Amino acid sequence: MIERTPLLNIATHAILAVGLLLMLLPMYLVIVAASHSLQDVVAVPPNLLPGDQLWVNLQAAWEKGHLGDRFVTTFIVAMGVMTGKIVMSCITAFGIVFFDHRLKMPIFWLIFITLMLPLEVRIVPTYAVAANALLPFQTLLDLSGITWIINALSGIEVKLEWNLLNSYAGLIMPLVATATGTFLYRQFYLTIPEELVEAAKMDGAGPLRFLWDVLIPLSRTNIAALATIMFVYAWNQYLWPLLVVTDQSYAMIAVELSRLVPKFSATGGEVPKWHIAMAGTLIVMLPPIVVVVFMQRWFVRGLINTDK
Amino acid sequence: MANISIKQVRKSYANSEVVHGVNLEVSTGEFIVILGPSGCGKSTLLRMIAGLESVTAGTILIDDKPVNDLEPHERGCAMVFQNYALYPHMTVAENIGYALKVAGLPKMERATKVSSVAASVGLTEFLDRRPGQLSGGQRQRVAMARAIIREPKVFLFDEPLSNLDAKLRVQMRQEIRRIHNRIRATSIFVTHDQQEGMTLADRLVVMNKGVIEQIGAPEDVYHHPASIYVAGFIGSPAMNFLSGQISATPAAAMLANGERITLPAHVAAAHDGKLAQIGIRPEALSIVPAGSGSFDAVFDFAEELGNARLYHFRFEDLTVSVLSADKPKVKAGVPMGIKVAMDAVHLFDAETGKRLLARGIVLEPVPA
Numbered sequence: 159m160i161e162r163t164p165l166l167n168i169a170t171h172a173i174l175a176v177g178l179l180l181m182l183l184p185m186y187l188v189i190v191a192a193s194h195s196l197q198d199v200v201a202v203p204p205n206l207l208p209g210d211q212l213w214v215n216l217q218a219a220w221e222k223g224h225l226g227d228r229f230v231t232t233f234i235v236a237m238g239v240m241t242g243k244i245v246m247s248c249i250t251a252f253g254i255v256f257f258d259h260r261l262k263m264p265i266f267w268l269i270f271i272t273l274m275l276p277l278e279v280r281i282v283p284t285y286a287v288a289a290n291a292l293l294p295f296q297t298l299l300d301l302s303g304i305t306w307i308i309n310a311l312s313g314i315e316v317k318l319e320w321n322l323l324n325s326y327a328g329l330i331m332p333l334v335a336t337a338t339g340t341f342l343y344r345q346f347y348l349t350i351p352e353e354l355v356e357a358a359k360m361d362g363a364g365p366l367r368f369l370w371d372v373l374i375p376l377s378r379t380n381i382a383a384l385a386t387i388m389f390v391y392a393w394n395q396y397l398w399p400l401l402v403v404t405d406q407s408y409a410m411i412a413v414e415l416s417r418l419v420p421k422f423s424a425t426g427g428e429v430p431k432w433h434i435a436m437a438g439t440l441i442v443m444l445p446p447i448v449v450v451v452f453m454q455r456w457f458v459r460g461l462i463n464t465d466k
Numbered sequence: 467m468a469n470i471s472i473k474q475v476r477k478s479y480a481n482s483e484v485v486h487g488v489n490l491e492v493s494t495g496e497f498i499v500i501l502g503p504s505g506c507g508k509s510t511l512l513r514m515i516a517g518l519e520s521v522t523a524g525t526i527l528i529d530d531k532p533v534n535d536l537e538p539h540e541r542g543c544a545m546v547f548q549n550y551a552l553y554p555h556m557t558v559a560e561n562i563g564y565a566l567k568v569a570g571l572p573k574m575e576r577a578t579k580v581s582s583v584a585a586s587v588g589l590t591e592f593l594d595r596r597p598g599q600l601s602g603g604q605r606q607r608v609a610m611a612r613a614i615i616r617e618p619k620v621f622l623f624d625e626p627l628s629n630l631d632a633k634l635r636v637q638m639r640q641e642i643r644r645i646h647n648r649i650r651a652t653s654i655f656v657t658h659d660q661q662e663g664m665t666l667a668d669r670l671v672v673m674n675k676g677v678i679e680q681i682g683a684p685e686d687v688y689h690h691p692a693s694i695y696v697a698g699f700i701g702s703p704a705m706n707f708l709s710g711q712i713s714a715t716p717a718a719a720m721l722a723n724g725e726r727i728t729l730p731a732h733v734a735a736a737h738d739g740k741l742a743q744i745g746i747r748p749e750a751l752s753i754v755p756a757g758s759g760s761f762d763a764v765f766d767f768a769e770e771l772g773n774a775r776l777y778h779f780r781f782e783d784l785t786v787s788v789l790s791a792d793k794p795k796v797k798a799g800v801p802m803g804i805k806v807a808m809d810a811v812h813l814f815d816a817e818t819g820k821r822l823l824a825r826g827i828v829l830e831p832v833p834a
Contacts (some may be wrong), residue, residue, distance in 0.1 A: 172556040270543050353551035361612075362539030370563075375555045 161431040177418050192436035193390070199433045215437035223414050223438050232393060233445075240385050247339030247384065250379065252369055253299040255338070256355065260421030264292035266344070272337045277398055288328045288402055292318035324405040333392055339384050347373065352360040390446045411442050467540065468529035468619035468652055469494045470515065474563040477510050486676040487524065495650040497643075499667035501660060501699070508656045509624055516543050516622050516653065528620060539565075544613035548629060550605045552597040559584070560594040561609045583615045587645070588685055610645065621646075623655040627662060641664060660700050663697035672696045685750070694819040697745045697812055699733075703776055706786045707747045709816060714738040719813075724780050725761040727806065733813075733822075738813045741816035748789035750810030755779065759803025765796045779804065780803065782783040 191199050193212035198205055208341055219225065254266050277284060296318045301304045305316045322328030350373070358368045374381075399410040419435040450457070470492040485507040492498050500508045513519040515526055517538035524560055525532050533541045546700075553562050560567075563580045571579075584590050587607045606626060613621060615776055643666055646653055663670050664684045671697075672679045672687065680692040686775035689725040691697035697705050710719035710727065717734035718726035719742060727744065756762050763786050775786045777796065782833045786804060796802060813822040 190763075249733065318727060351549065351551065353547045353549050354553065355536075356516075357545070357551035357612075359518065359538045360543070360545050362568045363564075363618075365668075367568060367823055 175298070188436045188439055192205040193430055194433055196431060196433055202418070211433065212437070213366040215433050219434050219438035219441060222434060223418050225441055227407070227440065228409060228414045229445075231408055232324075232348045234326060235329045235410060236389050238326060239333045240358075241386040242330060242334035242383055243336075243339050243388045244384055246334060247343045248369075248374065248381075250340045251343030251347055252365075252373065255344055255363065256368075259442060262438065269337045269340050270283065272335075272339065276427050277332060281397065281401065284332050284398075287403055288322040288332065290444075291320040291322050310429070323402055324408055326408070327455065328402050329399060329408065329410070332398060333395065339388070342384060344378060346377055350376070379456050382453055383459075386449055386453040386457045389449050392447050415439065415442050426449055431439060469732055470526045470620060470652060470654070471530075473527070475511070475514060476522045477507070477514060477519065477525060478522045479487060479601045483522075484676050485514075486594075487675075488673075488678055490671060490681070490694070491679065492652060496789075497646050497653045497655065497666060497668045499657060499663040499669075500671045500672060500673055500777075501663040502673035503699070504672045508658075508673045510688055511652060511673070512622055512624055512654060512656045515541075515811050517544050518540050521750055530815075542619035542621070543622050544616050544618035545624065545784070546606075546609045546613050546626040548625045550597070550609045550626075550629075552605060554597055557594050557596060558589060558600070558608050561597065562589075562615055565612070565616050579615055583611045586614070586656040587611045588826075589702065589816055602630050603638060606630065606638055607641075610642070614645070614649070618651065621651050621653040622756065623653065625657055626655075627657070635662075642666065652727075661703065664700070674699075677700045690821070691745075691812060692821050694743055694814045697814070701747060703748045703787055703789060704745050705812075706751070707801070708744045708746075708781070708784065708786070710742055710744055712737045712740045712742050712813075719744055721761060725763075727811070738824055740822075740824060743816050743819075744807055745812035745814060746810060748776065748787040750807040751786070751788040752805045753788055753790060753794055754803040754805045756801045756803050759805040761804055762801045763804050764801050765798055767798065769798070798834065 163393075181188050190205060190208050192215050194205055194209035195211050198209055198211075202243060248271065252270075254262060290296070296316070299316060299318075308314060308316050322331070322369065353367065357370060393411055395410060396412040396416070397402075400410075403409055403413075415435075415438055419430055419432075420426045470490075470587045471583065472488055472490040475485060475488045476483060488507075488511060490498075494598045496718060500511065502508045513529075514521050517533065517536060517540075521534050528541055528543070530611075553564065555650055556564065558578050559577075563576045563584060564574045566579065581590065581593070586595055589607055589611060590605070592604060592608075593598060597608065600608065625636055626642075630638060639662055642655075655662075655666055664783065667684050668686050669681060670684045674695050680687055680696045682690075687696060688700055689768055691700060694707065698707070708721060710721045712719050712729065714731075714735045716726070716728070717731040718728045720726055745811050753759075761781065763781040766778045766780050766785070768778065769776040771789075774789055774791045777790060777800070778813060779788065781804075814820065815822055
């Protein structure tokens, strides 16, 4: 419904403006806090204008948090999650939409219900699998008695093990395995007219050729949207990296950021260094903002699905 | 260039059969039009030839080789789709050359072929455009060019003109015929538009409810329809049908209200007592004063066609249309005589719907 009355226009704009202010205020406070010395930050009444210590604080945060190393790690993980997700979604959706087989719908629903099981819900079993990625297969072998048979026949005890803790694979794979992308791609593929598929068949293009020559070029905006979402999602990961990584060379940036804010109990009564923590926050926020700003045009188009 | 032969071909989905044992022989270079209403199985038949649908039973041979188990691109067919089915992200040149690219033809050779084919359908200046920037007629030409460049043995057209406006449709129809006359590839064209069928076809195949009703040259089908269905489907305005019973003495068809249309004695004798449908085209009827025609009917209303006028009369509970270039003045609600022209009556068996006579019969007005 489109209303065109001046009063309503003013009201809606006012609501938008208030909302914008509410969203920007915490950001502003971060910038203010990051630009003062510790004394000024904790002063009462608080300073509401930016100070002149911003550069000093940024440098301190960068060094103290080893942000250079963490940037590299996090960037590798974010790119890995992004690429893995796009490749997996576009292939699984391709299989679900363009091939007719009896298991098509059951498989789709199996993938679909994982939307209701985000990583946070299944974190314990996922950790168990990450500790030994071959555990499910081992269990199957044990239950089916194959382990016992092999042991009885050859004396070899079958013990499959593949540890993913403290590795990029362990950080990336559980984050890739969700249904959001598959679902997004499925919806897009369903809009592809049947005749286009048949024209490609008549032209002699096999399934993979069709995927590469037709579907992927047509889904550029979807790729951009998914890439943006997944990059930001992976960049901001906290819980999973905290669990799966003990070796600091694989530590991710959000985890490191939390360490910049020391707990009151841990400092022995010392005042937490808020100015450094806020400066660190500013640095960590930067890559997702850059990605979103640059991808915005594609991102919106990919989600509303008008460009074809 | 190839001949096609379709032998006892059937198609079923789940538990319903949509094509019931079709036989058709197409000779090399022939232009065949399959004509029928939507849902008659004509598109399914075409798609089975193309390889886009599996064949439930029967055999399809192209160039005397069975193709039932071949992939679409191995059959040597090219297809023009109803919605053109152009790749929206490729330029016109890429669209036309895609099949060659898939086939692995070197770039230079491809470019030469694309430009010569594009020139032959008048697309040279549009080669760098995307399909989205073209008009309907131009898109249709791209779809044609995409088919031509493969030099296929068989051209398949699936209602390619039905998305165009009336004027462009006639123009593209002529262009398709012109291209066919030049390259003479075996072509099968599916449509529900009887005018398209009449004008394009070397031979017309009329389908209804999954079976072929008649195969023949357009003129033959028009003048000697094999069944009530074909008679009613071909020709515009549509044929009139009256029901009556044939009697040997007097030799005539007795209409429901007791009036008679005289039939030749040998015809009447051959079908004595049979219930028949009498088909007469509107242009074979003329309006005469009441009582002096073959039967009387009440004038209802008329449609102006410019060069002629189409009069609608009520006869019993039927409508009888008369096409007249003289445009006589008739008052609504007034009974007039309808005169049947000689040699223009078709008789059909009322039960089976099949044609009773091989030729039109001579009819005379009932003697007073």
